[in-house]
Amino acid sequence: MAEIVIKNLRKEFGDFVAVQSSSFTIEDGEFFMLLGPSGCGKTTTLRMIAGLELPSSGDIYIDGEEVGQKPASQRDIAFVFQMFALYPHMNVRKNISYPLVSQGMSRAAVREKVAEVSRILGIEDILDRPVGGLSGGDRQRVALGRAIVRNPKAFMMDEPLGALDAEFREHMAEELRALHDRMNATTVYVTHDQLEAMQMGDKIVVMNHGVIEQFGTPQDIYDKPATMFVADFIGSPPMNFLKFSGTVDAGASAVRLEHVDLPVPEVREAFDGDMAYGVRPEHIHLSDAAPYRATIDAVEYLGTTQILTLDTPNGKLRARISSEQPARAGESVGLTFNGNTVTLFDRQSGRALR
Numbered sequence: 001m002a003e004i005v006i007k008n009l010r011k012e013f014g015d016f017v018a019v020q021s022s023s024f025t026i027e028d029g030e031f032f033m034l035l036g037p038s039g040c041g042k043t044t045t046l047r048m049i050a051g052l053e054l055p056s057s058g059d060i061y062i063d064g065e066e067v068g069q070k071p072a073s074q075r076d077i078a079f080v081f082q083m084f085a086l087y088p089h090m091n092v093r094k095n096i097s098y099p100l101v102s103q104g105m106s107r108a109a110v111r112e113k114v115a116e117v118s119r120i121l122g123i124e125d126i127l128d129r130p131v132g133g134l135s136g137g138d139r140q141r142v143a144l145g146r147a148i149v150r151n152p153k154a155f156m157m158d159e160p161l162g163a164l165d166a167e168f169r170e171h172m173a174e175e176l177r178a179l180h181d182r183m184n185a186t187t188v189y190v191t192h193d194q195l196e197a198m199q200m201g202d203k204i205v206v207m208n209h210g211v212i213e214q215f216g217t218p219q220d221i222y223d224k225p226a227t228m229f230v231a232d233f234i235g236s237p238p239m240n241f242l243k244f245s246g247t248v249d250a251g252a253s254a255v256r257l258e259h260v261d262l263p264v265p266e267v268r269e270a271f272d273g274d275m276a277y278g279v280r281p282e283h284i285h286l287s288d289a290a291p292y293r294a295t296i297d298a299v300e301y302l303g304t305t306q307i308l309t310l311d312t313p314n315g316k317l318r319a320r321i322s323s324e325q326p327a328r329a330g331e332s333v334g335l336t337f338n339g340n341t342v343t344l345f346d347r348q349s350g351r352a353l354r
């Protein structure tokens with residue numbers, strides 16, 4: 001299997017820069033997510049790694065070898081498309097064995113390999129059925145079978161679950177992750193679905209307009225967003241931003257909003273200007289006596305938790321609190337925050353102040 005190192009990778013289509021100079025490392029055996037909104041450059045990045053698109057500049061190393069200008073056929077990478085390019089007139093066995101037969105592998109070896117792969121995927125029962133009549137999930141498994149059968153160095157997957165309905169999607173996501181854990185193959189996975197990325201990924205690159213906003217574990221990205229874009233893109237509801245202007249001193253552990261000091265994680269460098277006090281919905285606490293005041297605008301009951309929409313002097317907030325805590329629209333409440341779970345942002349650049 002393979003380690004993939006991306007250095008200053010860039011792609012231009014004419015005057016348009018689809019991917020700005022990007023650098024990151026995908027470790028051997030990692031399930032690695034390229035996440036971002038439509039058009040951010042994630043598919044282009046994946047296609048460059050697979051060799052389906054040549055970079056304008058920069059390097060791609062697979063297991064130490066620079067392959068950036070090499071064709072896909074010399075990279076030993078399997079690409080799983082969203083629209084599975086299965087051969088509808090062939091049965092499942094033929095579809096899976098196709099890459100091996102075209103490599104000239106002996107019939108006995110092919111049979112053995114197909115048996116092994118279909119055991120891993122749980123599709124031994126349907127090997128002789130034509131793929132035309134299969135369910136979405138089975139087609140998915142056959143496509144995966146065809147990708148894994150030749151033991152490639154790494155798998156590239158472009159929104160492989162995109163065409164499935166929500167319930168089935170979740171089931172296939174779990175299956176895919178379990179399959180990955182059994183095979184431990186380096187996998188690069190493109191999605192615009194933050195929940196999918198958080199649930200499945202070992203590491204995530206968050207992209208926006210061709211730029212990498214952040215690279216890290218799901219927990220890093222959730223707890224310590226590097227930019228307001230990431231804070232807003234990840235989480236449901238996303239991070240809240242209380243907007244204010246003022247000054248923070250180096251080493252300060254609080255900022256002043258509406259004459260009330262609110263805690264922040266220690267800021268290393270002084271800052272003066274427009275800021276946002278970033279706090280996740282589950283990190284907002286109600287306390288009758290707290291001096292930072294808000295009015296409850298709306299209450300949305302979700303079973304064990306409820307989402308409150310709160311009107312504050314610095315804008316609207318959404319808070320997730322226990323349903324056992326009484327809360328009624330129209331009430332005035334005090335809010336408290338914990339500095340360790342807050343992120344302070346420079347509103348102009350969008351970057352976190354740390």
Ligand code: ATP
Binds near residue numbers: 013042
């Ligand atoms: P999506 O989820 O919609 O596919 P994406 O993040 O995967 O989005 P890309 O497909 O990588 O985005 O495209 C990034 C940008 O580059 C888009 O604006 C797209 O229109 C542009 N682009 C991609 N391929 C080409 C091409 N061959 N020629 C010109 N522009 C392209």
